[in-house]
Amino acid sequence: MPRVVSAAEIAPTTYPFEIHARGLKVRAGRRMAVDGVDLSLTTGVHGLLGPNGAGKTTLIRALATVLRPAGGELDLLGGASQRDVRRRLGYLPQDFGFYRRFTVREFVEYMAWLKEMPKADIPGAVQRAIDRVDLTDRADARLKTLSGGMVRRAGIAQAIVNDPAILLLDEPTAGLDPAQRMHFRGLLRDMTDICVVVSTHLVEDVAAACTDVVLLNEGRVVFQGATEALAAAGTETDPGDSPIERGYSALLAKGAAR
Amino acid sequence: MTQHASPQLLRRYADSDPTLAADMVWALEVHLESCANCRARLATEASAVAPLVDEIWASIVPDTTPAAVHRTRRLAVWATPAMVPWLAMTALITLIALVADRLVAPPYPSLALLLAPIAPVAGVAAAWARGLDPAHELVAATPRAGLYLVLRRTLAVLVVVIPLMAVATWTSPLRWLLPCLAFTVATLALGGFVGVSRAAVGLVTGWAALVMGPSLVSQRLPSVLEPAALGAWVAVLVAGAVVVRLRATVYTRLAT
Numbered sequence: 029m030p031r032v033v034s035a036a037e038i039a040p041t042t043y044p045f046e047i048h049a050r051g052l053k054v055r056a057g058r059r060m061a062v063d064g065v066d067l068s069l070t071t072g073v074h075g076l077l078g079p080n081g082a083g084k085t086t087l088i089r090a091l092a093t094v095l096r097p098a099g100g101e102l103d104l105l106g107g108a109s110q111r112d113v114r115r116r117l118g119y120l121p122q123d124f125g126f127y128r129r130f131t132v133r134e135f136v137e138y139m140a141w142l143k144e145m146p147k148a149d150i151p152g153a154v155q156r157a158i159d160r161v162d163l164t165d166r167a168d169a170r171l172k173t174l175s176g177g178m179v180r181r182a183g184i185a186q187a188i189v190n191d192p193a194i195l196l197l198d199e200p201t202a203g204l205d206p207a208q209r210m211h212f213r214g215l216l217r218d219m220t221d222i223c224v225v226v227s228t229h230l231v232e233d234v235a236a237a238c239t240d241v242v243l244l245n246e247g248r249v250v251f252q253g254a255t256e257a258l259a260a261a262g263t264e265t266d267p268g269d270s271p272i273e274r275g276y277s278a279l280l281a282k283g284a285a286r
Numbered sequence: 287m288t289q290h291a292s293p294q295l296l297r298r299y300a301d302s303d304p305t306l307a308a309d310m311v312w313a314l315e316v317h318l319e320s321c322a323n324c325r326a327r328l329a330t331e332a333s334a335v336a337p338l339v340d341e342i343w344a345s346i347v348p349d350t351t352p353a354a355v356h357r358t359r360r361l362a363v364w365a366t367p368a369m370v371p372w373l374a375m376t377a378l379i380t381l382i383a384l385v386a387d388r389l390v391a392p393p394y395p396s397l398a399l400l401l402a403p404i405a406p407v408a409g410v411a412a413a414w415a416r417g418l419d420p421a422h423e424l425v426a427a428t429p430r431a432g433l434y435l436v437l438r439r440t441l442a443v444l445v446v447v448i449p450l451m452a453v454a455t456w457t458s459p460l461r462w463l464l465p466c467l468a469f470t471v472a473t474l475a476l477g478g479f480v481g482v483s484r485a486a487v488g489l490v491t492g493w494a495a496l497v498m499g500p501s502l503v504s505q506r507l508p509s510v511l512e513p514a515a516l517g518a519w520v521a522v523l524v525a526g527a528v529v530v531r532l533r534a535t536v537y538t539r540l541a542t
Contacts (some may be wrong), residue, residue: 124424
């Protein structure tokens with residue numbers, strides 16, 4: 029059954045960047061976990077890379093509008109209101125909780141309801157989202173009966189159910205086996221027309237699926253550019269097994285030395 | 287001119303009647319090849335295979351009606367599964383209070399009445415607390431998150447707790463209904479500053495230490511639960527409601 033495309037969906041955008049942050053500061057507890065980040069992201073798959081504790085999760089939470097910035101400016105979708113932004117946002121938190129007794133379909137339907145989707149669109153959109161993450165045959169299984177990888181796919185299904193303009197995925201590949209990670213990267217490569225931010229500490233995920241990289245260290249952006257530029261930043265003497273890993277460690281070392 | 291096949295003959299052929307002679311079958315098949323009319327009639331006469339054909343059709347035609355909304359999800363619109371154990375705990379404690387009240391002599395203050403103000407607090411905490419609701423972070427990032435959703439869940443708690451208390455206290459609601467509502471609103475209002483679960487713990491501890499304990503020791507109903515204290519409870523209720531309304535935006539963010 030073809031989907032009806034509304035006029036709002038094909039209207040031209042009136043803003044240059046889906047995500048536009050200037051001097052963004054966000055607190056995590058007492059610590060300033062994100063400390064003056066300038067970021068302009070448009071459509072494409074952006075890898076948010078950095079060591080543990082670099083502020084990736086805090087930055088993603090601020091972009092998901094669940095944390096209030098402590099300073100600086102953050103415009104999402106050209107400065108739309110919080111509610112409008114959230115209608116067009118998909119968010120998968122790092123350790124996302126769920127109700128274990130829900131089936132995959134109930135879970136995604138519930139999230140679609142929370143995202144204020146029109147009632148008539150929900151069943152179709154839910155089915156499409158479940159199909160996209162390859163959970164069709166387990167759609168009516170309870171979440172507690174699914175493996176970790178399947179649960180994460182259900183999490184991705186709820187994130188994409190409202191056809192978001194901004195998709196934020198926090199460590200989506202943690203706990204996935206190699207085949208599932210490959211499938212996930214394929215899913216990412218299909219999302220060329222929206223702004224996807226994937227946070228990860230796995231360098232190979234970035235190499236395989238992202239068009240560009242934002243490297244974060246101690247709450248600041250130390251590098252932003254194409255994946256090839258990240259690879260070019262490293263030399264043979266830097267630690268790492270692949271060009272991208274060497275570039276990653278070279279840039280982190282340079283950031284630390286400054 | 288060709289003679290058309292009789293209905294009986296067609297039926298016997300369609301049902302593959304073994305007594306039908308082979309030459310009759312040949313003649314009929316030759317006729318059917320050239321006669322669209324008889325082929326159409328053959329379909330209607332096939333009574334034995336018709337149910338099977340219908341069944342196959344039914345299984346391959348795509349189901350265009352959307353799946354019915356599941357009961358679980360319809361309930362989740364009001365109360366999350368995370369709230370269920372807390373509401374069950376509230377019901378259990380109420381039951382224990384009810385039994386205790388039957389066992390002790392009347393001059394002793396009613397335990398159910400003493401518990402009434404803090405009865406909804408646990409359910410309200412489970413409605414919007416990061417530690418108690420596993421899906422809290424997912425829900426907090428959706429457009430529906432906010433005061434409206436919190437109040438919706440709070441209402442679900444009250445719908446369960448108020449009838450329970452009405453039965454357990456078995457006295458005029460004047461004594462306990464306002465304190466009950468005031469504590470509900472106070473939990474949300476304080477929760478906007480320190481997080482709903484911390485506010486709930488604080489209020490329950492405060493009530494137990496300052497009112498329930500002394501009342502059980504002195505064996506007298508505390509003066510705050512006398513009808514004369516109604517004015518104070520109204521003041522708490524109104525003040526709490528104003529604070530909740532003014533700080534409505536905190537419920538659109540991740541709870542602390």
